[in-house]
Amino acid sequence: MISCAAHCCWARSTALGRVHQWDSDKLKVSIEDGGGGSSGAETVAHKVHTFPPLSMAALAFIHHNPIPPRPSLLSPKFKRKHISRIPPIQSSLTPQFGFSDPLVLQLAETLEDSLPSPPPSSLQFSPLQKIRDTSSETLLSTHWPSLKDEPFRFTDTSFIKNSDIYPTSQPPQSLDSLKIIPSELGLTIVDGHIVDSLSNLGSLPDGVYVGSLLNAPLSESDSDKSIPKKVNELVGEFDWGDLFWSINGLGTPDLAVIYVPAGCRVEEPIHLRYYSAEGGNEGSGKLPVSNPRVFVLVEEGGEVSVVEEFCSGDGDKCYWANPVLEVVIGEGARFRHSYVQSQSTRAAHIKWTSVRQESASSYQLVEISTGGRLSRHNLHIQQLGPETETEISTLHLSVSKQTQDLHSILVLDHPRGYSRQLHKCIVAHSEGQAVFDGTVQVNRYAQQTDAGQLTRSLLLEPRATVNVKPNLQIIADDVKCSHGAAISDLEESQLFYFQARGIDLETARKALVFSFGAEVIAQLPHPSIRKKIETQIKGMLDPR
Amino acid sequence: MAVSASLHSHGASPLLSSSFPSSRPKPSPSSTTYLYVLSKLRAVRPLRLCPSLRFSSTAVKATTLSAIDPSTTSPPGKDGKLLLEVKDLTAVIAETKQEILKGVNLTVYEGEVHAIMGKNGSGKSTFSKVLVGHPDYEVTGGSMVFKGENLLDMEPEERSLAGLFMSFQTPVEIPGVSNADFLNMAYNARRRKLNQPELGPLEFYAYVCPKLNDLKMSVDFLNRNVNEGFSGGERKRNEILQLAVIGADLAILDEIDSGLDIDALQDVARAVNGLLTAKNSVLMITHYQRLLEFIKPTYIHVMENGKIVKTGDISIAKALEKGGYKAIAER
Numbered sequence: 069m070i071s072c073a074a075h076c077c078w079a080r081s082t083a084l085g086r087v088h089q090w091d092s093d094k095l096k097v098s099i100e101d102g103g104g105g106s107s108g109a110e111t112v113a114h115k116v117h118t119f120p121p122l123s124m125a126a127l128a129f130i131h132h133n134p135i136p137p138r139p140s141l142l143s144p145k146f147k148r149k150h151i152s153r154i155p156p157i158q159s160s161l162t163p164q165f166g167f168s169d170p171l172v173l174q175l176a177e178t179l180e181d182s183l184p185s186p187p188p189s190s191l192q193f194s195p196l197q198k199i200r201d202t203s204s205e206t207l208l209s210t211h212w213p214s215l216k217d218e219p220f221r222f223t224d225t226s227f228i229k230n231s232d233i234y235p236t237s238q239p240p241q242s243l244d245s246l247k248i249i250p251s252e253l254g255l256t257i258v259d260g261h262i263v264d265s266l267s268n269l270g271s272l273p274d275g276v277y278v279g280s281l282l283n284a285p286l287s288e289s290d291s292d293k294s295i296p297k298k299v300n301e302l303v304g305e306f307d308w309g310d311l312f313w314s315i316n317g318l319g320t321p322d323l324a325v326i327y328v329p330a331g332c333r334v335e336e337p338i339h340l341r342y343y344s345a346e347g348g349n350e351g352s353g354k355l356p357v358s359n360p361r362v363f364v365l366v367e368e369g370g371e372v373s374v375v376e377e378f379c380s381g382d383g384d385k386c387y388w389a390n391p392v393l394e395v396v397i398g399e400g401a402r403f404r405h406s407y408v409q410s411q412s413t414r415a416a417h418i419k420w421t422s423v424r425q426e427s428a429s430s431y432q433l434v435e436i437s438t439g440g441r442l443s444r445h446n447l448h449i450q451q452l453g454p455e456t457e458t459e460i461s462t463l464h465l466s467v468s469k470q471t472q473d474l475h476s477i478l479v480l481d482h483p484r485g486y487s488r489q490l491h492k493c494i495v496a497h498s499e500g501q502a503v504f505d506g507t508v509q510v511n512r513y514a515q516q517t518d519a520g521q522l523t524r525s526l527l528l529e530p531r532a533t534v535n536v537k538p539n540l541q542i543i544a545d546d547v548k549c550s551h552g553a554a555i556s557d558l559e560e561s562q563l564f565y566f567q568a569r570g571i572d573l574e575t576a577r578k579a580l581v582f583s584f585g586a587e588v589i590a591q592l593p594h595p596s597i598r599k600k601i602e603t604q605i606k607g608m609l610d611p612r
Numbered sequence: 613m614a615v616s617a618s619l620h621s622h623g624a625s626p627l628l629s630s631s632f633p634s635s636r637p638k639p640s641p642s643s644t645t646y647l648y649v650l651s652k653l654r655a656v657r658p659l660r661l662c663p664s665l666r667f668s669s670t671a672v673k674a675t676t677l678s679a680i681d682p683s684t685t686s687p688p689g690k691d692g693k694l695l696l697e698v699k700d701l702t703a704v705i706a707e708t709k710q711e712i713l714k715g716v717n718l719t720v721y722e723g724e725v726h727a728i729m730g731k732n733g734s735g736k737s738t739f740s741k742v743l744v745g746h747p748d749y750e751v752t753g754g755s756m757v758f759k760g761e762n763l764l765d766m767e768p769e770e771r772s773l774a775g776l777f778m779s780f781q782t783p784v785e786i787p788g789v790s791n792a793d794f795l796n797m798a799y800n801a802r803r804r805k806l807n808q809p810e811l812g813p814l815e816f817y818a819y820v821c822p823k824l825n826d827l828k829m830s831v832d833f834l835n836r837n838v839n840e841g842f843s844g845g846e847r848k849r850n851e852i853l854q855l856a857v858i859g860a861d862l863a864i865l866d867e868i869d870s871g872l873d874i875d876a877l878q879d880v881a882r883a884v885n886g887l888l889t890a891k892n893s894v895l896m897i898t899h900y901q902r903l904l905e906f907i908k909p910t911y912i913h914v915m916e917n918g919k920i921v922k923t924g925d926i927s928i929a930k931a932l933e934k935g936g937y938k939a940i941a942e943r
Binding site: 184301559560561564565566567568569570571572573575580582583584586587 | 700744745746761767768771772778780783784785786787788789793794797798801802805838854858
């Protein structure tokens with residue numbers, strides 16, 4: 069018996085207490101990778117089923133071609149592209165063949181022209197070229213997302229579109245003004261380019277490689293696969309990307325690689341510090357775009373913790389950071405990912421994180437996102453084997469006219485997976501906005517899955533807005549899944565408790581707001597970062 | 613809300629003599645029968661001094677309020693200052709405007725222990741919440757004066773800093789804020805008011821540990837979040853710990869005995885008795901006589917239908933146990 073449910077309604081709530089729910093009255097279900105958009109999306113799929121309106125409907129997702137459990141990553145023959153599909157379509161957008169968006173094409177050309185072509189490589193093959201080829205192909209038929217496209221329904225990217233976008237210069241300018249002192253183990257990436265002089269790679273264990281792909285060590289013998297070869301096999305295999313994924317693919321000057329060999333445990337966390345030195349001043353309309361791209365490969369039994377920090381530099385410059393992180397976690401490996409974003413409040417930040425988890429692997433993400441005028445995180449986690457563990461904790465903070473967006477998809481195709489997702493957002497400004505779209509797809513073979521998702525939002529000012537869409541798509545019939553969403557102001561009874569003990573209302577509010585976010589901050593694995601973030605957030609919430 | 617202009621008669625019964633510490637209920641001006649009943653009661657009631665309180669048995673000092681009716685004299689035997697005076701307090705639920713308190717009169721002097729008993733729904737908890745300024749209730753008439761200050765003009769935090777403490781019947785959970793932080797914040801708020809330097813976390817820890825020991829609570833309790841995952845008894849102990857840390861001139865204990873086992877009750881009662889001095893007072897709300905055996909009350913009031921209808925001493929509690937509230941009402 070196949071029982072499944074799809075919840076495809078957006079709950080939109082403003083601080084005035086109104087909640088609107090949009091139910092698509094005809095749920096169009098497309099059997100596509102990561103599909104599930106409502107109204108208006110005519111996706112090219114094998115079958116489109118239209119169902120009469122049912123509340124809490126049980127819909128039958130019928131796979132036209134049941135996707136077999138994915139075999140190991142390392143045999144490149146099974147590319148999803150070969151399973152009867154039409155050439156890669158951006159699931160988010162309406163593919164109309166032969167249609168190209170002139171703005172996108174223009175941007176693609178500018179990016180191509182800015183980079184040396186073909187990319188420098190000492191090998192016969194070039195992973196970077198492979199990425200560029202795939203990206204340029206898709207860019208031909210992708211248009212800039214508008215508010216009519218489901219994934220961007222509440223995220224307004226028009227200010228990026230209307231700016232004068234140009235790629236950052238290479239090599240990066242004005243490094244000294246940033247005053248970076250490389251203290252922790254890791255890489256410094258400025259404007260998308262790896263800066264070796266400011267990176268500190270002293271104490272890495274043997275076999276671990278962190279750095280640009282160009283400098284990756286080649287193996288002596290032919291039988292052993294070298295790092296670049298492994299990377300080459302794995303990059304670019306991603307069919308759920310959107311325009312921004314492809315822009316990064318086309319425009320990235322270099323690929324940073326973090327490689328952890330089998331069984332190796334890296335004790336110290338590896339820091340990836342991203343700076344944006346170049347930026348336009350407000351009102352100039354200029355928007356330099358940087359496309360840093362990092363590939364992480366953790367082989368069987370390896371363990372590593374990576375901290376990505378997007379720093380603001382000085383001043384409130386306008387720039388667009390468009391990073392991509394691709395992670396492949398081998399069997400039984402552990403990858404802990406901390407992602408801290410505190411960029412300029414006039415900047416655009418659109419990040420893609422694509423994670424592929426082999427069996428028995430573990431992925432933990434803690435995200436604290438406080439900066440950016442528009443900050444969007446697209447997270448895609450693909451389960452490639454049974455018994456995986458996935459934990460996602462995210463905190464979004466919007467203290468001025470900011471939009472904080474998290475679109476996450478967890479695709480489970482194998483049994484006994486465990487996942488927990490906790491998303492918290494605080495909107496403390498009347499023009500601030502937070503968006504959350506969390507999808508968990510439990511497909512047919514993902515039996516005995518234990519998946520939970522919880523999103524809680526705090527609206528502190530009138531007219532602050534939050535749009536949340538928790539989304540569970542379940543096809544398997546022996547699973548334990550839950551999801552919940554709550555949007556509220558601070559609780560009266562708790563505030564009164566503080567007052568009844570002599571603590572004034574303002575202090576009480578600050579304490580309660582901070583403690584709301586503290587649950588996620590406490591998940592950060594490294595105490596030094598935790599302290600830094602706590603101080604930073606306290607300062608943001610309490611500008612005195 | 614204007615403070616009522618004249619002082620109502622202090623139950624000016626000629627039966628009051630200097631050897632009796634008399635009760636302080638405020639009879640409504642019209643009911644002479646009530647006065648009669650009360651005076652009868654006073655005549656019959658034996659003198660009872662609470663052994664745990666330290667009274668100095670000298671003449672009464674005059675009250676601090678103005679416009680004293682010449683026929684009233686603060687009965688001698690009471691030396692404490694007037695702490696709380698509630699006159700004809702009426703209050704409604706803010707949302708529904710339903711009247712809950714219909715004219716409550718109560719006076720509490722320093723060093724006294726008062727107990728309020730009454731049926732469910734009679735307004736006992738509402739009375740205590742109105743005293744501390746809960747936003748769910750609105751005062752529609754009458755006055756509340758605490759240490760000479762009009763409570764109606766004060767915000768809840770100001771009332772608390774003035775020395776009014778309430779232990780909640782159902783304390784709320786505050787996940788994310790640890791007990792240590794919460795107590796520290798409250799204590800520092802007090803210190804700030806008294807223009808004393810605030811205590812940092814370490815010094816505060818040194819200050820709070822002995823109090824934890826008195827209440828037989830373990831130290832790791834401080835790291836837990838406020839009331840998160842606490843059992844009923846633990847929450848009540850937490851309330852008393854807050855009272856011990858912050859201190860109060862008038863502590864209102866709303867059903868402190870509910871949910872406590874006999875040992876926990878003894879610990880809590882011991883702590884409360886230890887905090888009692890000639891300078892501060894306690895107002896307990898309870899249903900059962902058991903608590904009153906540990907914390908001996910000076911006066912017991914019976915509340916019914918939003919008013920205090922009877923005042924007496926421990927004999928009331930015994931009568932209630934025997935015959936229920938009906939027995940009291942008939943008397």
